[in-house]
Amino acid sequence: MNRRIFRLYYFAFYALLATTIHFNAEAQEKEAADSVKSNQLLQEAQSLLKQGSFDLAISTARNAYELSKKTSYLTGEANSSHVLGKAYTEKKEYNEALKYYFVAIQAFDLLNNPQMNINTLADIGSMYQTQDAHGQAISYFEKALKKAYEIKSEPRLRIVLLENIAYSYKQLEDYPHAMTTETKLLSEYERTGNKAKVIDTYKELSLLSELNKQYRSALKYNTELAEEYKKNNDLVGLSSAYNNIGFIYKRTGDLKASLEYFNKVTELVNKQPAKLTEGDKALLHINIGVAYTTLKSYTRAKENYHIALKIREKEENSIEIANTQNYLAGNYYVSGNVSQALKSVSDAIEIAEPINAEEVLLTSYKILHMIYTQDNNTTKAKKYLELHRELNEKLKEQEKAKKQEMLKKQLEIERNEEEIKTLLAEEERAAVESERKENEIKLKEKELALLKRDQELREIEYKNQLLEKERTEQALALAQQQLETEKKNRELVSLEKEKELQNLELKRKALEDEKQKKAIQLLEADKKLQDEQLKYTYWMFGLFALILTIIIISFIQKRKANKKLKAQQLQITNQNNELQHNMEELQATQEELESQKGQLEIQHRKITFSIQYAQRIQSSILPSNSLINSLFPENFITYLPKDIVSGDFYWMEETEGKKIVSIVDCTGHGVPGALMSMIGSTTLNEIINQKGITDPAEVLNKLHEGVRTKLSQEESQNHDGMDLGICVIEPNGGQKVKLTYAGAKHTLYIINDGELLEVNGDRKSIGGANTAAQRDFSRQTLELCQGAILYLTTDGYIDQNCPNRKRFNKKRFKSLIEEVHHLDLQSQKEYFDKALADHKKDAEQRDDITLIAIKI
Known part of the structure; x- marks a missing residue:
């Protein structure tokens, strides 16, 4: 009986297992199809983004994102978030872009994909640069750079990040940090053998050194520049470097060295190559003119400025024409030719005013103030001093307004970023809570399935019991039939024996005398046979009684087992009810703790943001x-x-x-x-x-x-x-x-x-x-x-x-x-x-x- 029940359980279990495998295979096939579909949508979105169809790119990438999220395809979710961030950036919807960039960063972290993480951080930095939020831009570029160093990325990636960091520091006028970054760039360019970029970086470092009043460093970088220009036979660059070195020595009081370098500039006038461009020729003659003016060779300076002026007039470059006129005016002024200085500066103003060339006008007004002061024309001297002051104040105010706008934008962006991070954290917590509830529902569904399966097995067991009962009844009926057959057989045997006895009796009577002894033997044999038949009958009745007893005992044991099983089931039901109650209480407590934790996290973020904001306020007093x-x-x-x-x-x-x-x-x-x-x-x-x-x-x-x-x-x-x-x-x-x-x-x-x-x-x-x-x-x-x-x-x-x-x-x-x-x-x-x-x-x-x- 037990072996039969086991076989039924075995077949039922494997039937359910086969069904589960079938459903899982179908689910895996569907997930694979969904991931392929997500990748196709993502490729389409990337193509639309390159074509400039930003709205279509956003729609397609969002479909890829939703499909990836639905199927827990994390790679698709990360890549589609990144594309959405780039598309929203192109549309200048920066808050939406930032939200998806943050989602992408988190996903790439989980995927352990540092390269895409670096790309996303760099994209955020570029987005902030576009908004002139250079402080935030630097923060993200530096995070990307740190990861690039950690993974030992290609030099090109590190160079791009350092270039962006240096640019933002210069926009913030944070020249010490800009110099530090440019120095790192210089090392990268030298390591990769990029000579043109090495020269550009020396230029930047020399300029930044002068802005920081670090003249020793400025001298060093200009000297390095001069050596590079010599190697490349770049006379324009070399003249600029020599002029810079001359002015640095002049500023630091070393007049002898200063004159030496200005003389070097003048020596370049006869070395210019035939293939020099017109623009480069003009720059070279301007540099030589500046050197001659400094050396007080005013006639030669004038000649070089006039050559530069003719080139600029041929190019029809209005701003450079006005600038060159200012150079001429300055040269005429220091040489004592006031009338010619006045004419040149007036020509510069006539060109600069219609096109609002404010930097040119600033220099022109300064020269006019000096001319009229020397000429004792106090009215005009005061007029042009006032014009110079007003224009200078205007430019300063514009710069100040620009800085204030940048600071305001920076603070606003930081606040928006913090709000987006808080919102994403709350959304993530809500998603986790939703997932937890879904898991609970799935768990309950699994429990119901198990209960249903258990019910099916019990039904199978009940049917087995009915079959076993039927089989027992059939066995009893068969035993009863066998007993009746044996009884009929015995009756037939008895009739045959009786007939034989009658025949024997007839023979006995016929042969009574002869067969007396044999008759007695036959009677004894008949008696013995009757004893055997009686013994066999007793055995059959005993066997029937034994089978009946076994059936009764089995029935009693089965009833006891059923009663015991019902008692156990009742106990399990009570325990399940109690466990369910405890789980509900525990769940309520956990939900309360999660809610309190979320509130504390939000409060902590708000407090931290407030203190960070206070830090910016405190920084403003320094x-x-x-x-x-x-x-x-x-x-x-x-x-x-x-x-x-x-x-x-x-x-x-x-x-x-x-x-x-x-x-x-x-x-x-x-x-x-x-x-x-x-x-x-x-x-x-x-x-x-x-x-x-x-x-x-x-x-x-x-x-x-x-x-x-x-x-x-x-x-x-x-x-x-x-x-x-x-x-x-x-x-x-x-x-x-x-x-x-x-x-x-x-x-x-x-x-x-x-x-x-x-x-x-x-x-x-x-x-x-x-x-x-x-x-x-x-x-x-x-x-x-x-x-x-x-x-x-x-x-x-x-x-x-x-x-x-x-x-x-x-x-x-x-x-x-x-x-x-x-x-x-x-x-x-x-x-x-x-x-x-x-x-x-x-x-x-x-x-x-x-x-x-x-x-x-």
């Missing part, structure tokens, strides 16, 4: 790079907030011919420290810029009063304050500089004529509830040589721990200054940053860190 470089051309600043925002800040200004620099360490760090830094910066502006107080000790006195008043520390018992040092620098005749210093718990370090000086401030802080309402800070005055270096630092640098909890300490800081002070300041910065990093290693940053070095 001096701009252009102000710092104009006040102190040689400088470096290390500014490392412990958190996103900082309790440290630095302040610089020039007023009444005095240059003022201060470094401030406010109580705390993070948001509280940042709020204190805003109060400190605002108060310094009020004291110095509005009230005109420039004495450093008096500034500290007023700052103490201002902090206590603004924080109502007398009533609130607020103990916040700040430590700072403030330096006032002014000329002191000859090569000497006067430095007046005051400090509140701050030490100033100075390298003067190779000697390290340590100037300590007062042992008291600014602000605090338990301090006097007024304080009298002291000042110290020193006479320094030009070229002295001032080092101002907050205590975050000196107090930074290493992993063994040892401070960097003041002694080591002073030793570091003495070790590196002879280097240029950018090299010093690298040494200071490396020393801090080597000391800190993986220890947590304790405090905000700020270090400033300026060369007087």
